[in-house]
Amino acid sequence: MESEQLFNRGFGRNSYNSITSASSDEELLDGAGVIMDFHTTEDDNLLDGDASPGSNYAMSNGGGGGGASSSTHLLDLLEEPIPGVGTYDDFHTIDWVREKCKDRERHRKINSKKKESAWEFTKSLYDAWSGWLVVTLTGLASGALAGVIDIAADWLNDLKEGVCLSAMWFNHEQCCWDSNETTFAERDKCPQWKTWAELILGQAEGPGSYIMNYFMFTFWALSFAFLAVSLVKVFAPYACGSGIPEIKTILSGFIIRGYLGKWTLMIKTITLVLAVASGLSLGKEGPLVHVACCCGNIFSYLFPKYSKNEAKKREVLSAASAAGVSVAFGAPIGGVLFSLEEVSYYFPLKTLWRSFFAALVAAFVLRSINPFGNSRLVLFYVEYHTPWYLFELFPFILLGVFGGLWGAFFIRANIAWCRRRKSTRFGKYPVLEVITVAAITAIVAFPNPYTRQNTSELIKELFTDCGPLESSQLCQYRSQMNSSQAYPAGSDAAATPGVYSAMWQLSLALIFKIIMTIFTFGLKVPSGLFIPSMAIGAIAGRIVGIAVEQLAYYHHDWFLFREWCEVGADCITPGLYAMVGAAACLGGVTRMTVSLVVIVFELTGGLEYIVPLMAAVMTSKWVGDAFGREGIYEAHIRLNGYPFLDAKEEFTHTTLAREVMRPRRNDLPLAVLTQDDMTLAELQNIISQTSCNGFPVIVSKESQRLVGFALRRDITIAIENARRKQEGIMLNSRVYFTQHAPTLPADSPRPLKLRSILDMSPFTVTDHTPMEIVVDIFRKLGLRQCLVTHNGILLGIITKKNILEHLEELKQHVEPLIDDI
Numbered sequence: 028m029e030s031e032q033l034f035n036r037g038f039g040r041n042s043y044n045s046i047t048s049a050s051s052d053e054e055l056l057d058g059a060g061v062i063m064d065f066h067t068t069e070d071d072n073l074l075d076g077d078a079s080p081g082s083n084y085a086m087s088n089g090g091g092g093g094g095a096s097s098s099t100h101l102l103d104l105l106e107e108p109i110p111g112v113g114t115y116d117d118f119h120t121i122d123w124v125r126e127k128c129k130d131r132e133r134h135r136k137i138n139s140k141k142k143e144s145a146w147e148f149t150k151s152l153y154d155a156w157s158g159w160l161v162v163t164l165t166g167l168a169s170g171a172l173a174g175v176i177d178i179a180a181d182w183l184n185d186l187k188e189g190v191c192l193s194a195m196w197f198n199h200e201q202c203c204w205d206s207n208e209t210t211f212a213e214r215d216k217c218p219q220w221k222t223w224a225e226l227i228l229g230q231a232e233g234p235g236s237y238i239m240n241y242f243m244f245t246f247w248a249l250s251f252a253f254l255a256v257s258l259v260k261v262f263a264p265y266a267c268g269s270g271i272p273e274i275k276t277i278l279s280g281f282i283i284r285g286y287l288g289k290w291t292l293m294i295k296t297i298t299l300v301l302a303v304a305s306g307l308s309l310g311k312e313g314p315l316v317h318v319a320c321c322c323g324n325i326f327s328y329l330f331p332k333y334s335k336n337e338a339k340k341r342e343v344l345s346a347a348s349a350a351g352v353s354v355a356f357g358a359p360i361g362g363v364l365f366s367l368e369e370v371s372y373y374f375p376l377k378t379l380w381r382s383f384f385a386a387l388v389a390a391f392v393l394r395s396i397n398p399f400g401n402s403r404l405v406l407f408y409v410e411y412h413t414p415w416y417l418f419e420l421f422p423f424i425l426l427g428v429f430g431g432l433w434g435a436f437f438i439r440a441n442i443a444w445c446r447r448r449k450s451t452r453f454g455k456y457p458v459l460e461v462i463t464v465a466a467i468t469a470i471v472a473f474p475n476p477y478t479r480q481n482t483s484e485l486i487k488e489l490f491t492d493c494g495p496l497e498s499s500q501l502c503q504y505r506s507q508m509n510s511s512q513a514y515p516a517g518s519d520a521a522a523t524p525g526v527y528s529a530m531w532q533l534s535l536a537l538i539f540k541i542i543m544t545i546f547t548f549g550l551k552v553p554s555g556l557f558i559p560s561m562a563i564g565a566i567a568g569r570i571v572g573i574a575v576e577q578l579a580y581y582h583h584d585w586f587l588f589r590e591w592c593e594v595g596a597d598c599i600t601p602g603l604y605a606m607v608g609a610a611a612c613l614g615g616v617t618r619m620t621v622s623l624v625v626i627v628f629e630l631t632g633g634l635e636y637i638v639p640l641m642a643a644v645m646t647s648k649w650v651g652d653a654f655g656r657e658g659i660y661e662a663h664i665r666l667n668g669y670p671f672l673d674a675k676e677e678f679t680h681t682t683l684a685r686e687v688m689r690p691r692r693n694d695l696p697l698a699v700l701t702q703d704d705m706t707l708a709e710l711q712n713i714i715s716q717t718s719c720n721g722f723p724v725i726v727s728k729e730s731q732r733l734v735g736f737a738l739r740r741d742i743t744i745a746i747e748n749a750r751r752k753q754e755g756i757m758l759n760s761r762v763y764f765t766q767h768a769p770t771l772p773a774d775s776p777r778p779l780k781l782r783s784i785l786d787m788s789p790f791t792v793t794d795h796t797p798m799e800i801v802v803d804i805f806r807k808l809g810l811r812q813c814l815v816t817h818n819g820i821l822l823g824i825i826t827k828k829n830i831l832e833h834l835e836e837l838k839q840h841v842e843p844l845i846d847d848i
Contacts, residue, residue: 111744112784115337117284120670120827123373123809126338133332157330158377162346162385164326169319169347169385170392173354174749176300176311176318183304184481187247188240189222200736243477245469248306252465255301255552256458263294270295270317271370272570272660274348276669277320278341279372280809287344288403295321299553303467306472307550308543310482310558316370317390317553323347338373342494345371346382352626353386354393355557357404361626362386368622369660372674372809407487410632413600415639418588422575426568426608429641431650433563434615437545438655442662445549457551464550468543477529477536482562485536487606490566500529501569501601522577530570537566546755548659556659560616561609568608574599603636611643615651618658618675620644639666653799670827678802680837683795686814687801687825687833697824702734703763707746707779710762714739723814723821724764726786733814733821734764737786745784753777791816792825798833805830 113129115121141151182198188784191202203217214811220504223243224236259266265273265286273286285291301315323343327333333340348370352362363382391405399406411521448454473479477485493502498510544559576599579588581734588598614620624640656676657665690697700710702724713722720739726732751754755777762779763769771778790813792801804810805827810827 054536058770077811098708109745109748109783111748112741114532115282116740117282120284120811121280121282121337122811123280123338126336130332130336133336152577154332157332158342158381159384161323161326161330161333161343162350162381163388164329165319165323165343165347166350166385166388167313167349167392168322168326170354170389171396172296172318172322173315173389173393174396174398176296176303176315177397180303180311181299181398181481183251183300184306187244187304187306189220190226191220193219197367211487224245245466246475247304248461248469249465251301251305252307252461252552253458255298256461256550258294258298258301259551259553260457263291264551265291265554266295268296268549268553269313269555270320270553271313271658272663272667272669274316274320274344275370275372275660276664276671278344278348278370279290279671280337280341281670282337287321289321290323290324292318292325295553300374302552302554306479307465308482308540308547308559309550309552309554309556310466310551310561311555312352312355312557313555314553315355315555316348319347319351319354320344323350323385329496341373342375342378342381345374345766349382350385350389352622354389354404355455356626356630357393357408358391358626359383359386359390359631361622361629364625366621367616367618369619376847405630406483408630408632409428409492409602409606411488411492411600411636413598413605414490414635415600415603416598419575419599420639420642421795422571422604423607423639423643424646426564426571426604427611427646428650429567430564430611430615430643430647431611431653432615432677433541433560433612434618434647434651434659434698434802435654436663437541437560437616438543438657438659441548441659442666444545445663448549461550461552464543464546468547468769470654472545475532475536475539477532477566478539482558485691486558486562486565486605486609489569490602492600492602500525501573502526503529521580522573526573533566533570536571540566549663555614557613560613564608564610564612565605566608567612568605569601571608572599572604575599575604577600603639605637606631606641607639610640614644614647616659618648618651618656618829620648648675670831672802672806672830672835674806676834678799678834680798682798682833682837683794684792684796684798684801684825685822685825687798687829689829690823699843700720700737700762701727703765703769705762706758707756707760707762708758710742711746714742721812723789731820733789735765735785736789737781737785741784742781745781746779749779789814791821793817794822801825802830802834 066372113125121542125187137147137151137154140147142148181200182196185199185534189199191197191199193202199220202220210297222236222240223230225231227243228235228239232234261283265283265288273283277283277286295318297312299318302309303311323346324340327340327343333343347365349359349362349366352365353359356362360383361378363386366382367379370750371378393404394402401408448460453460477488480488486730488499488501491499491502493504503523504521540559540563544563547559548554548556579598598671606627610623614623617623624637624644627640628634628637657673661671661673661675664673698713698719700713700722704727722737722742724734724737726734746756756779757776760776760779761769762781764781764785766778766782768778790804790808790810792804792815793815794815794817796815801813802814812824814821815823815825
């Protein structure tokens, strides 16, 4: 989906349907329904023509007849609902107020009938419990799919290095579980597991075996990457990427047909396994949110309460996103906070409860599957047993600064590369791009053990606290290598050359991960950003942790260490630094705060480390915000042209509504409809000659007093329905939007009444309203459009598209754009 196409089809079509998507509680939503009932509003492209030469805007009175009609009254007018009216097309924004009113009407009808019979009472119970049923099914499916993805990705990842002869379906670790021939130093070697060199050449050591393993590693990586991008390109183009930017946009009220469908779910599940196993610098955690939302969308169609109401469906999707993060990190509470802080636009209290329940069910299912064999929900779960000391806040804050700088650099570099991809021929060949990046990644990664292994396993090794059972090169300290030698006086232990060698390899791995992550995020394969960002931070944190540890060992008489570190005990925990660095880098990229701290807290299971995590994450956010307030997901939303008003962005300019409204001074007037003196031919002529998706309805050309607003799509559907069901509808038939038909000559053809599709209470502001207030109204109420009046006379209209264009213009004058880098 090209950004230009989305911009043209999407921005304009979101004028006033998302009315309450940004409201924080149902009371605000309910209040909005009284003020503005866009009964017929449908897409934000209401006035797609507002920025095009073909759009014509006329003036009408902002107070028109019927303006006091509420949403409920409007719904009551639909005695015989017209089929198709009230539904939405692709790349349109929903009408939150209309959806809320439909749900109230449905609820009212169920309550009125439930005492009539036992069957009606059963139906009311089913309706009441359908919300809990759908989130339960979503949690079950999300947990099961996450377990399958984890197991399959681990098996395919190990397949690049060898195969288990005793059981082909075992990965490396499982293959050696029952072996009695493993040693402490070489616990991953057993007769049942054979490398490709052993199978093909019959030898495990030597240059020939190294080259053969190198070749097979690259071959399998390219095969997995090619298969993943091919499946995405052929069967489900929406399965690529992280999915979180699109999920944020969909939850704000935008509709992208097929993005949460069954084909996308199936292909994303398969290709996510292949993409992770290919060794590309990506993770599965972000796409798991997309997978969970696909499950929520599919299950919502089993319940009419959600399948027929787009606003209610988005409550399910909010709960599904919480379940996705829950299974991604084993953090149910963090998942709920992630849904609240990062992706949800409208989050009522009942959605909070259901999100928590969905996250709980998903985590329970994943724990039952136990994909990693460690009775944990994630591979890199870790527990620390040593406290942190006050002087360590300084290196923790330094890691926060590094995370903020990395986040700002990554966002700018990745967006610049994605823009270049869209504007050059290289972006037209996604398969070639994926193969190229996968080849470079595999060739460069194999010689370094820290880049060769799976990124989740790397994070696990970096997080791990060194102990007597650890054989990692990062834990080769002198006191641990010689069991008869006690810990030296002071704090920690002296590092051996093996540790310094590992630090050099980690430094090279850090550079490699930074470069490859920039070019990998945005490829046409499922690609998450959580794990690569955490890996970069964990590498930097481990290096800093070892440096501080050795400083404390060799200079234990310094006042800092002498004051805090007890003699003969471990003082510094390098693994804790890795975890703090991982949180800081992830926070720098996504600008998450509370949810990120809780997620990492749930990974460690210790309250003791919340303060270092909070200090690092907040420092990371502050440093990142100094270079731009956009996180990576908001940046990609803007890059793709999605109609999304970010509630986090502040509007500090002094412009007025009249400076932003359309039409402007030299534009053509607004195309309008009169309430009772137009023929069907004239109406169809206006529709065919204009590109706007909505028309103000006025009393007459002379009066210019506003009656309401009608959508092109609703008008077209109503005309087709009338011609099909009513006889005598002709081109010279009178079209009227009033309650009663106008007086017509006796020989006149049958008139066409379109009152039922008329929105009689459009939202209005005056021309002197500050844009700061207008933008706030659009965000808080989820508006798609509002009319601008002066002393009751309509001057123009402001759509969400106009708001976004205005914000972009102001941003260009204040700060350089990303593509200017």
